Amino acid sequence: MILRKSWLVAASAAALLGACATPAEPPPPPVAEAPAAPAPAKPRPQYGTFGFDTAGMDRAAAPGDDFFAYANGGWVKATEIPADRSNLTSFAVIAERAAQRTRAIIDEAAAANAPAGTDARKIGDYYASFMDEAAIEAAGAAPLKPELDRIAAIRSRTDLSRELGASVRADVDALNATDFYTDRFLGLWVAEDLNDTTVYRPYLMQGGLGLPDREYYLGSSARFTEIRAKYKAHIAQMLRLAGYADADARAARVVALETAIARSHWTVDQTADVLKANTVWTRAELARKAPGLDWDAFLTAAGLSDQPRFGAWQDSAIAGMSKLVASQPIQAWRDYLAFHAVERGAPFLSKPFADEHFAFNGQTLSGTPQQRERWKRAVDNTSGALGEAVGKLYVARHFTPDQKAQVEEMAKNVLTAFGQRIDRIDWMTPQTKAEAKKKLANFRVYVGYPNKWRDYSALEIRRGDAYGNQARAELFEYRRNLAKLGQPVDREEWFMTPQTVNALFAPSQNSIIFPAGILEPTFFDPNADPAVNYGAIGGVMGHEVSHGFDDLGAQFDADGNLRNWWTPADMAQFKARTKMLADQYSAYQVFPDLNLNGQQVLGENIADVAGLATAYDAWKISLGGREPAVIDGFSGDQRFFLGWAQNYRSKYREAALRRAVVTGVHSPGMYRALTVRNLDPWYPAFDVKPGQTLYLKPDQRVRIW
Structure with a gap:
């Protein structure tokens, strides 16, 4: 039986991911760690x-x-769906309420000028930096320069492998389907060894695409064809904003390279097949089973050179992508890396970058007419960078x-x-x-x-450096995950x-x-x-x-x-x-x-x-x-x-x-x-x-x- 609905918009892909527990009640949080003296309950709607x-x-x-x-x-x-959203669900309605509450907490932290090094100060400085549009506009594309200069200096496959390794972040989760993909060449997931959950294992996962899924590159429908044309134009415009000449030619090379990457990718169904994906490669096997990438250079730059075993989650995709490192022109890789550096940084850069990023990712891909207010984006990004520090204050009140x-x-x-x-x-x-x-x-x-609660003492936040704060937060999270390797599993x-x-x-x-x-x-x-x-x-x-x-x-x-x-x-x-x-x-x-x-x-x-x-x-x-x-x-x-x-x-x-x-x-x-x-x-x-x-x-x- 086929069931249809006559309205296009009445549907939800709300993401309930999952949770499990012992039948015994969990122990209460230690007094020193739990939020102290919660505020009285407020009337509930x-x-x-x-x-x-x-x-x-x-x-x-x-x-x-x-x-x-x-x-x-x-x-x-x-x-009516708000102009700054691609959808409206029960989840989104509650999230808006949470954002309002979080904003009040963060505003107070930003205004309080708490002592340097405290979580409250970091929360306030991160938020205030993202809200400081004058400083962001004055900086223009300058925050990108160190990374773009490194990319421009790539001359060999070893240089390329080193830069690809340096870009790795802990931004994927093989058992969470909303986090299967990263726009970075490969993603790293640090989690329990599937065969022995008393130890951690580093898992490498396919990545490298700017569009949401391989189907966007390989699908033959008119909709996918239209999106690919708009994506190419978007790449060119982002590169122009960053000061690159011959942007159209560069964009064509990026799309061609990403299409080759997409052909090697596993589908969503295949990626979710945990038995198929539970492949273990030793350090020595990486070069034999996935030749092309200079694995020594890649792993050293990624901080993984001392790891003896890796999970190769999509093994054939990793092998196919590694082969492309050796076979595709260096210039195509330079263009590819430059675009992705600009694309990742755009939300934290001046208005032309942020607007172009939204025009494609928000309007073209999701149909969202209007970008979210800046304070909402600031709340989201602050929670992303200092989530548990914000959360500790949140639960104390709510x-x-x-x-x-x-x-x-x-x-x-x-x-x-x-x-x-x-x-x-x-x-x-x-x-x-x-x-x-x-x-x-x-x-x-x-x-x-x-x-x-998580310890953020090693995370450096500088007031007035929105782009740098985000980059350091991502690196902090990456290093936090690397530090798990070789340590007892935190249950x-x-x-x-x-x-x-x-x-x-x-x-x-x-x-x-x-x-x-x-x-x-x-x-x-x-x-x-x-x-x-x-x-x-x-x-x-x-x-x-x-x-x-x-x-x-x-x-x-x-x-x-x-x-x-x-x-x-x-x-x-x-x-x-x-x-x-x-x-x-x-x-x-x-x-x-x-x-x-x-x-x-x-x-x-x-x-x-x-x-x-x-x-x-x-x-x-x-x-x-x-x-x-x-x-x-x-x-x-x-x-x-x-x-x-x-x-x-x-x-x-x-x-x-x-x-x-x-x-x-x-x-x-x-x-x-x-x-x-x-x-x-x-x-x-x-x-x-x-x-x-x-x-x-x-x-x-x-x-x-």
Whole structure:
């Protein structure tokens, strides 16, 4: 069955990444590290009597035909996407609120003139430097000169390899699909060794593209052809702004080189195949298996020369890219490196650079009409550079111990419910069930903020140097990751800041993280009806727990090691059920010429289906046998499913939605809302009957966990 929507913009690619935890409550943060004396809780916005935005519904829509419209259609019709955004989702609305709060914190830090070297001073100086447009305009392109001079001096393959190595940063994550790619030649991911999570391993990952994905270079559609022409013009203009002559010829060489790189790249599906990607090369094997790059020069410049083993995540892509270092003209590489240096620096340079960067990356690629206000960009970049320092101040003001305790209690019920679901599976052998229960028992759950705050003492921030501050922040983060190598694994490391509106599952750590940023309405309101909270943030919790048992997470054992703990028969059953889900989502037609790729979004959809079912059971556990009341004419079950659907209210511009479908691993929001059609209780709750668009026969409903 193919389902279509008549409006182009009503969809969401909101990125819930995942999180896992032990059933025991996590220890409270040490007194010296935790935020001291949180401010009293402020009144929370509420929607209707039971904490749901009933005005945002479209009651003329039949739930069984279009549940997304029924739950969110009023909001879709009444909401305009702001001119400075390519989309608007529940995540984005909460993020805007968090940005306003963060701005107040940062403004105070900037005005306070705190003692030199303190986190508050660094926060204030970084923010003030980005906001100092006069100083940025006066500097023009000058901040780029040292890097561009190094690039211009490249004369040999060794010089080139050295410069490529010096440009490496820790800006990729092989288990986080939103961070698969870097525009730098290769990315470095420092994480637990997949085969032995007691030690760290450095992973090399493919990179080097300025467009979002290989398909943008190789796809034959009119849309991709148009984007490639605009990209070439953008490259030329950026090089002109930096003072280069013959910009059109240089741009042509850059596009040709990146197209060659794209041909060697793995697809999103291939990159997500952890078994295929778990390739280990010794230091000596790099030159044999990926000849062309001068690996000695590259690794020395990257600070990796003493590492004996590397993960080659996309081994054939790394080999293909290395071959290009030897075969492509040096001049093409100089042009390529110069453009990417300018492109990365543009948001921190004078107005012509920033405007041209936005014109292509914001308008052309995502359809965003207007650049975000400067203070919003300043907040984002300050949080990016000094995230936990900002987060420590944020949670002290905006996240109370009562909220933390309430969320932790919900998480406890979700874990209990998932364990009970494992017990009830009728197709799984006792052997595999025992391994699954062992893994669940070893989950770690972290709520709100980390137990230990990051040390930024080695990060130098200079007031009045916006470009330099960003460059030093990226280098600081890179060196922080390099310092992990050879050290004991930190099992409590956070991979998100407390103010982030998202959640995370870390497969190798078997941990789930729920930052304070997402613990806000519409996802969580301590004053809302529990049914809504369990449908909303409970669904997120179940989603993250289920990531430990989706098509990726199911390959990791209780200690986070990549190990098969399934019997062959159980794995065959698991794959048959997940194929049903992939096929279900591949039938969704987003545009006349573009369907979802059910395999590409499979992991997230497994987590949605199993997570929502688990959240429903957890809500029932929380009731302690009591029947939920009817509120404003809505039953408890109805409120639960509406809470889930409200998570994914969203509107997208066409370019952004197409990009999300082509490159993303999350289904757009209206399709995530339709997860409900796989849960039996949804049908009687909304009187869904055979013949309605969303109706699935019981044997067609996907049941995985």
